[in-house]
Structure formats: structure tokens, C-alpha cells
Amino acid sequence: MDTLSYLIHGFGIALAPTNLFLATIGAVVGTMVGVLPGLGPINAVAMLVPVVFALGLPPEGSLILMAAIYIGSEYGGRISAILLNVPGEASAVMTALEGYPLARQGKAGIALSLSAWTSFVGSAIATTGIVLAAPVLASWALAFGPVEYVALMVFAFACLTGLLTDQPVKALLAIMLGLGISTIGIDANSGVYRYTFGSPNLVDGVQFATVVIGLFAISELLIMLETMHAGASVRIQQLGRSLFNLSEMRFTNAATLRGSLIGFFVGILPGAGGTVASALAYTTEKRVVDKTDPEGSRFGKGDMRGLASVEAANNSASNSNFIPMLTLGIPSSGTTAIMLGVLTLYNLTPGPALFRSQPDLVWGLIASLFIGNFILLAINIPLVGVFARMLSVPAWVLVPFIVVVSAIGVYSGKSTTFDLVLMVGLGIGAYFLRRANVPMAPLILGLVLGKILEQSLRRALSLSAGDVAILWSSPISITLWAMASAVLLIPLLMPRFRRWREETMTETD
Amino acid sequence: MHTDRILGVAAIAVAAIMLAFGYGLEAPFAYEPTGPRAFPLIAAGMIALCGVILVWKPGEADPSVPPMPGRAIVALSGLLLAYALLFQPLGFVIATTVFMIPIAMIFGAKWWQGVLVGAVLSVSSFLLFDRVLDVVLPTGPLGGII
Numbered sequence: 001m002d003t004l005s006y007l008i009h010g011f012g013i014a015l016a017p018t019n020l021f022l023a024t025i026g027a028v029v030g031t032m033v034g035v036l037p038g039l040g041p042i043n044a045v046a047m048l049v050p051v052v053f054a055l056g057l058p059p060e061g062s063l064i065l066m067a068a069i070y071i072g073s074e075y076g077g078r079i080s081a082i083l084l085n086v087p088g089e090a091s092a093v094m095t096a097l098e099g100y101p102l103a104r105q106g107k108a109g110i111a112l113s114l115s116a117w118t119s120f121v122g123s124a125i126a127t128t129g130i131v132l133a134a135p136v137l138a139s140w141a142l143a144f145g146p147v148e149y150v151a152l153m154v155f156a157f158a159c160l161t162g163l164l165t166d167q168p169v170k171a172l173l174a175i176m177l178g179l180g181i182s183t184i185g186i187d188a189n190s191g192v193y194r195y196t197f198g199s200p201n202l203v204d205g206v207q208f209a210t211v212v213i214g215l216f217a218i219s220e221l222l223i224m225l226e227t228m229h230a231g232a233s234v235r236i237q238q239l240g241r242s243l244f245n246l247s248e249m250r251f252t253n254a255a256t257l258r259g260s261l262i263g264f265f266v267g268i269l270p271g272a273g274g275t276v277a278s279a280l281a282y283t284t285e286k287r288v289v290d291k292t293d294p295e296g297s298r299f300g301k302g303d304m305r306g307l308a309s310v311e312a313a314n315n316s317a318s319n320s321n322f323i324p325m326l327t328l329g330i331p332s333s334g335t336t337a338i339m340l341g342v343l344t345l346y347n348l349t350p351g352p353a354l355f356r357s358q359p360d361l362v363w364g365l366i367a368s369l370f371i372g373n374f375i376l377l378a379i380n381i382p383l384v385g386v387f388a389r390m391l392s393v394p395a396w397v398l399v400p401f402i403v404v405v406s407a408i409g410v411y412s413g414k415s416t417t418f419d420l421v422l423m424v425g426l427g428i429g430a431y432f433l434r435r436a437n438v439p440m441a442p443l444i445l446g447l448v449l450g451k452i453l454e455q456s457l458r459r460a461l462s463l464s465a466g467d468v469a470i471l472w473s474s475p476i477s478i479t480l481w482a483m484a485s486a487v488l489l490i491p492l493l494m495p496r497f498r499r500w501r502e503e504t505m506t507e508t509d
Numbered sequence: 510m511h512t513d514r515i516l517g518v519a520a521i522a523v524a525a526i527m528l529a530f531g532y533g534l535e536a537p538f539a540y541e542p543t544g545p546r547a548f549p550l551i552a553a554g555m556i557a558l559c560g561v562i563l564v565w566k567p568g569e570a571d572p573s574v575p576p577m578p579g580r581a582i583v584a585l586s587g588l589l590l591a592y593a594l595l596f597q598p599l600g601f602v603i604a605t606t607v608f609m610i611p612i613a614m615i616f617g618a619k620w621w622q623g624v625l626v627g628a629v630l631s632v633s634s635f636l637l638f639d640r641v642l643d644v645v646l647p648t649g650p651l652g653g654i655i
Contacts, residue, residue, distance in 0.1 A: 054644045167568055173520055173559035179552040180527060187545040190536030194545060197530070218589065225585055226575050228616065396618035400609040400626050403589065404634050407596060412644040420593035428586050435577070436516040437568075458543040466542030 003135050010363025013060060014371050022057075022065040023368050027375045030072020035080050035390040036398065040091075041073040041318070042334045042441070043220055046212040047402070049342055050409030053209075059346040060361045063339060064368040067322075070335050071369070074274065074318045075119055075376050078311055079387055082111050091274030091318075094282045094310040101302030109242035109384075114304060115311040116380040117244065118256045122312030123373040125260040126267065126319035130326075130366055134355075138327040141352035143476075146459040150471055151480035153453045156270035156330045158484035160442045168488075170438045178446020179453070181206060189458060201418040208341045210410050210419045211426060211447060215440050217406045218427025221399055223434065228395060243381070252308035255285050259309030263316030268323050270445075273333035274314040281313030282306060319369060326362055327352055329452065334441030337448045344448075512570065517563030524557035581615060588612055600649020601639070605631035 013019060033044040045066050052062040077092040082099030095115065102111040144152065157175050161168040184195045185205030196202040259281040266277040285306055286299045299306050324330045329350035331337035340350050348354070354362055380387075410423045430440060464470035472478050527549055534546035592608040599607070609627035614620060638644040 054638070054642050169559050169562050170516075173516075173556060173563075176552050176555040176559065177523070180523070180549065180556065183549045183552065187534075187536075189541060190538075190545045192534050192536055192545040194534055194549060195527070195530055221589075222582055222585060225581050225615065226578060394617065396613040396616040396622060397626055399616045400613050400630055403592070403609070403612060404605055404630050407592065408601075408634065408638050408644060408646065411596065411646065412638075415645065415647075417594060417597050420596050421590065424586070424589045424593045427589070431582075433516075436512045438516070454548040457548065458541055461543045462541040 003131060006135075006359060006363045007131055007367060009359065010365075010367035011371075013360055013364035014064065014367035019061060019064050019364065019368060020371065022061055023068045023372045024375055026065045026068025027072040027075075027372055027379060030069035030074075031076035031079075031376065031380065031387055032390050033069070034073030034076020034078075035387050036076075036393070039073075039220065040077060041070045042338070043216045044069050044073050045335050045338050046216040047405055047409060049209045049212060049338065050412045051405075052342065053345070054409075054412050059343065059348060059358075060364040062342060062346075063361065063365050064372075066339050066342065067365060067369060068372045068375075070339075071123065071315065071318055071372055072376055074315050075116065075380055076387065078115050078119070079112065079384065080391060082115065083108060083388055084391060091278050091314050093275075094278040095307065095314070097282070097300060098303055098306035098310070101300070102304070102307065105302055106240045107302070109240045110244045110248065111304075111307060112384045113242060113381050114244040114248060114252065115307055116377060116384070117249070118252065118259070118308040118312040119315040119380075120373055120377040121256050122260040122263055122314070122316035123319050123369070123376075125257075125312075126264045126316040127366065127369045127373065129264050129320055130323055130369070134323050134327050134366070137323065138352040138355040141328050142356075144328075144352065145474075146456040146463070147470055147474055148476045148480070149456040150453065150460055151477035151484070152328060152330060153449050153456070155480045155484040155487070156324075156332075156445070156449070157442075158487045159270045159332075160445060162487040162490070167437060170436070171442045174433070174438050174440065174442040175446035178443040178448075179450040181211065181443075182447050182450025183454070188455070199418070201414075201416060206422070207410070207413045207419055208345060208447075209413055210423050212338055212341070212444065213406045213410055214423040214426030215430045215443065217402055218424060219430035219434055219440075221402060222427070222431040224395060224399065242384070248304060252304050255289075255305035255309040256312045258285060258288065259312030260316045262309075263313030264320045266313070267317030267320030267332065270324055270330050270332040273321055273335075274317045277313040277317035278310045281309045285309040322365070322369070325350070326354060326365070329354075331445060331448060334444050337441070337444045341444075341448045344451075350452075511567075513563050513567030517560040517565075517567070520556050520560030520563065524553045524560060527553035527556070585612065585615055588615075597647045598649060600651050601646040602631045602635050602651060603649055605634070 014023070030041070030044060033039050034041065048066060048069060052065065055062075057065065074091070077087065078095045078099065081087040081092040081096040082103050085096050085100040087093045087096050099111045099115065102108065157172075160175060161171040182205075184202055186192070186196075186203055187194055193203065262281045262284060263274075263277040266280060267273065289299070289303070289305055318333075318335075321332050321336050324332045325336040325340055329340065329352070331340045343350050348358060348361070406423065407420060410419050413419060434440065460470055461468070472481055531546055531549040531553060534544075534549070536544055588608055588611055592604060595608075596604050606627040609630055610620070610623035613623035613626045618626065635646060639646045
């Protein structure tokens with residue numbers, strides 16, 4: 001019953017006027033950004049990092065704002081997928097498969113409202129799951145020492161390389177580059193300057209905001225230049241009847257429920273976010289419908305069950321992503337990694353202890369996820385036409401806007417030309433990495449986890465006076481090492497799994 | 510296929526730089542057995558390993574990658590770099606107005622649309638961030654006027 005009183009306390013924080021206002025703003029801005037083709041949650045949250053500091057928000061306020069933007073842009077991503085067949089981000093690819101054919105049949109309004117509803121159900125189920133599972137997991141994780149943390153992070157990296165992409169080497173490369181960047185600056189243990197190349201600008205490391213904005217916002221501009229011709233002439237489909245009816249809801253209920261559960265469990269795994277969840281939900285739903293429905297499926301031609309399960313799974317996974325982030329301090333997606341990075345900027349150490357030391361922050365965030373989803377449902381059904389109009393914002397307005405917000409954001413940190421140049425340099429570098437199919441999310445995870453991993457490793461080896469055998473000395477760590485090897489080896493041993501992954505996972509960040 | 514080889518070579522080069530500048534890192538007094546250089550060198554080793562695998566067995570070229578519009582990419586990168594370098598000396602308002610015009614035009618704006626975007630963005634975001642949100646932005650030569 002402890003949980004219940006904490007949750008009520010959390011609602012008290014989330015319903016405070018400032019935080020309620022932040023959640024509403026975040027939901028609106030997030031949906032708007034999600035609608036824009038090419039801009040997904042990760043870009044939105046990345047550009048927001050410095051703004052949050054400029055606003056001088058307390059940690060819970062900034063997390064509430066970022067979380068609302070994050071789930072809001074997942075809602076928004078489906079709008080461009082359904083209306084234009086242009087998924088704003090990888091996790092909306094599956095939405096377009098069923099949503100766009102529905103729009104072509106004049107059912108765009110139904111597809112949009114139905115998917116808003118199933119997104120809401122998915123999120124609500126996942127948030128309830130967070131309330132039930134997170135405190136238990138956190139109290140269990142309090143027993144983790146440095147040894148277990150090292151094994152846990154290796155498991156997270158194994159999940160990233162094994163589950164996320166069809167090119168594990170490139171994901172591993174991205175993680176290691178992130179770890180490399182995390183070592184720049186003064187070493188906390190010995191006071192030695194590492195990779196500062198004599199520059200005073202690098203003594204306390206590379207600014208987090210500079211890296212995320214360079215990697216996501218600036219490189220995105222170059223990608224937009226590449227794909228500019230694709231979205232040049234947009235013709236938005238007529239919306240038609242705007243609300244789904246009860247029989248359509250009954251028709252999709254089972255699919256929504258299955259999608260939500262799949263999304264919830266996939267979202268908990270490190271590295272597997274909405275993209276994996278929606279792909280898995282779609283293929284599962286197709287198989288179930290093929291087996292049970294005598295009329296067969298109309299998948300690919302606009303089946304509402306496909307749309308319902310995908311959107312439920314996608315949003316469920318983005319919410320359950322918060323479980324490993326809050327309880328273990330291990331983010332499971334690029335976006336939650338950025339939020340975790342922001343926590344460390346507030347000098348808060350992410351991990352199970354947060355539940356004890358920062359109940360306001362943790363429970364305020366969880367409660368605001370519930371509230372944010374209600375706000376999103378409330379604004380998404382009546383205002384979908386307004387959001388759809390965002391699609392006609394021309395690139396020549398959007399791009400200068402992104403450049404200016406990015407530059408101001410990076411400059412606001414230390415006010416140096418160095419950081420601005422570094423931002424552009426990282427952006428250009430990231431553009432070439434993305435062209436070579438190197439995913440960016442693992443790089444951010446490597447960067448965020450690098451310092452914690454190194455500190456845990458060094459603390460563990462101090463305990464054993466340098467004997468590496470300590471790393472597999474406890475039952476928990478042995479289990480985690482075994483799970484990590486399983487995640488890496490299963491794809492190699494199961495060609496069928498590999499084929500499935502290659503079919504479903506063409507895009508990864 | 511070529512992309513993967515180039516990526517692999519680049520990764521090996523990065524690892525070599527990390528090794529060259531990381532090998533000499535030693536603490537004057539050692540309080541713990543690991544020291545400051547082990548972790549960077551492990552990362553460098555893994556990066557080199559990835560590089561070697563990519564050079565050795567490059568994946569098939571991905572046909573979905575669009576051809577690179579070379580000149581536009583160079584132009585945009587150059588403009589962004591120049592904007593970053595001149596952001597402080599020229600001041601926010603001038604630098605933003607001057608550089609957003611060509612950037613907007615790369616993305617299909619007519620020249621007057623570019624001027625409009627540059628002027629509106631620079632003045633409105635200066636007022637919003639510098640005056641309302643207390644993010645201090647450089648004023649440059651306009652320092653005495655605004």
C-alpha cells in the first residue's frame with residue numbers, strides 16, 4: 001500500500017499548476033514535432049535539453065516536460081504516417097502500412113481517432129505496469145553493487161547490438177564511440193586530463209547538450225537535404241468521418257490489448273523501443289488474425305486491427321521504457337538516455353536509489369505520464385485537423401528554425417564558439433555515420449552509461465585488488481552475463497530469427 | 510560495400526588516435542589498481558576490432574540510401590560552420606539574419622522568403638531568449654544599440 005500513497009503523492013506534484021502546464025505544453029509541442037516528417041521524439045528532446053536549463057526548471061519539472069514531449073511526439077508520428085504515408089520516425093513505419101490504405105479509402109478520420117484511442121490504451125496499460133513493477137524492481141536492484149552494474153550494462157549493450165539492428169558490428173561501434181567520448185575530460189579518480197589536447201574547453205568533458213544536438217538535430221538537417229525532393233508536393237487525404245464507432249472499437253479491442261502487452265514487455269528490454277515493439281506486434285497480430293478469423297485478414301490493405309495493435313504497442317513500449325531508466329538507471333532507448341543525461345546534469349545519480357532519495361521526482365513523473373496521456377487523447381481527437389496542417393510547413397522555414405534553436409541551446413551552456421563549432425562538426429560526422437547505417441541511439445547510450453560503467457568497473461576492481469574474476473562472482477552477475485551471451489548468440493544460431501529481423505528492421509534510430 | 514570499408518578504416522584511425530593519446534595516461538599516485546587509461550584503451554581496442562571486421566567482411570551496399578547531393582551538402586555544412594564561427598564576433602542578430610537567408614534558399618526559398626525568415630527569426634528569437642528567458646546572446650557590433 002506504500003505504492004498507492006506514493007502514487008497519490010505523485011499526482012499531487014503532477015497536478016501542481018506549473019507541472020500541469022508543462023505537461024500540456026509538452027503534449028502540444030511534442031505532437032506538433034512528431035507530425036513533422038523526419039523529426040521524431042529524439043530530435044525534439046535533444047533540442048530541448050538546453051531550453052530546459054534556460055527556463056531554470058527544477059528536475060521534476062524538466063523531466064515532466066521532456067516526458068510529455070516524448071510521448072506526445074509518439075502520438076504525432078502516426079499523423080504523417082496515416083495521412084501521407086511518410087513515417088516521421090522508425091517506429092511509425094508499421095503504422096503507415098495499415099493507416100495509409102485506410103486514409104486512401106476515405107477513412108483517415110477513423111484511422112486517426114482509432115489510433116489515438118489505442119495509443120491511449122497502450123500507454124495507460126504500460127503506465128499501470130510501471131506503477132506495479134517499478135518499485136519492486138527498484139527495491140530489488142538496491143542490492144546491486146558495482147559488480148552487478150558492470151554485468152547489467154554489458155547486458156544492456158548486448159541487447160542493443162543483438163536486438164536492435166541487422167548490423168551488430170555497427171551498433172557496437174556506435175556504443176564504443178559513445179564510451180570513448182565519455183572519457184574526454186578530467187578523470188574523477190586520478191585527476192589526470194584525458195583527451196583534452198591541451199584545450200581548456202575540454203577539461204570538464206564535452207557538454208552533453210552539444211553532443212546530442214550535434215548528433216540528432218544538425219545531422220538531421222543534412223539528411224533532410226538528402227530526402228527533400230521526396231516530400232515536396234504533399235496532398236493530404238480528406239479526413240472523412242472523424243470518430244470511430246463502437247463496433248469498430250469492439251472489432252479492434254483484442255488487437256489493442258495484445259499490442260499493449262507486447263509493447264510493454266519489449267519496452268522493458270534495454271535497446272528495444274517502439275520500433276521493435278510495433279514490428280513484433282504487427283507480425284503477431286497478422287498471425288493471430290490469419291488463424292482465428294474465418295474471413296481472413298486484410299493486412300496491408302487497411303486492416304484496423306493491424307493499425308490498433310501497432311499503435312498500442314508503440315506507445316506502450318515508449319512508456320514502459322521508463323522502467324529500466326528509473327529503476328536501474330539503464331535507459332532502453334535513445335530518448336530516455338537523453339533524459340537520463342539531463343538527470344546527471346542536475347547532479348542526480350540515476351538508479352534504484354532514486355525511488356528513495358527523490359520520490360517527488362520519480363512519482364511526479366509517473367503520475368504525469370497518466371495525466372499526459374489524458375491530455376494527449378483530449379487534444380488529439382478534436383484537434384487532429386490542426387496538427388495535420390503542420391505538414392504544410394515548408395522546409396525553408398523549418399530548417400532555419402532548427403538551426404537557430406540548436407545554436408542558442410548549445411551557446412547557452414558555456415557561451416563559447418568552441419561548442420558551436422563542435423556541434424556542427426559532430427553533426428557532419430554523424431551524418432556520414434548515419435549514411436553508413438551506423439545507428440545513433442547506441443552512441444548516446446554509450447555516452448550516458450560510459451562514466452557509470454567505468455566507475456563501477458574501477459570500484460569493482462578496487463574491491464578485488466585488480467582481480468577481474470570478481471566480475472562474475474555473484475549469482476546476479478553470472479545470470480546477467482549468461483543473458484548477455486544468449487542475446488548475442490541467439491541471432492547467430494537462429495537463421496529464422498535473423499531473417500525476421502532483417503525483414504522488419506530496416507531502420508533503427 | 511565501399512561505405513563499410515571506408516567506415517572500417519575511419520574506425521581504425523580513431524582507435525589509433527585514442528591509443529596514441531591514451532597510452533601515456535598514468536596517475537602520479539595510484540589509489541586503485543585500474544588507473545585512468547584502462548577504460549579508454551578498452552574502448553579503443555573494441556573500436557579497432559569493429560573497424561577490422563568492417564574492412565574484412567563489409568556488408569552489402571544498402572540500396573535504400575539515396576545518392577548524396579554533394580554540392581548541397583558541402584554548401585550547407587560550410588554555411589553551418591561559418592555561422593558557428595561568426596556567431597560570437599558578428600553577434601546573434603546579424604549572424605542569424607545573414608546566414609539564414611542562404612540556408613533557407615538551399616531548402617527551396619526564394620530570396621525574399623529567405624530574407625523574411627532570417628529577419629523574423631533573428632529578431633524574435635533574440636527578444637524571446639535574450640530578453641525574456643535570460644539566455645545571454647552575443648550582441649556583436651550592435652552592442653551599443655540593442
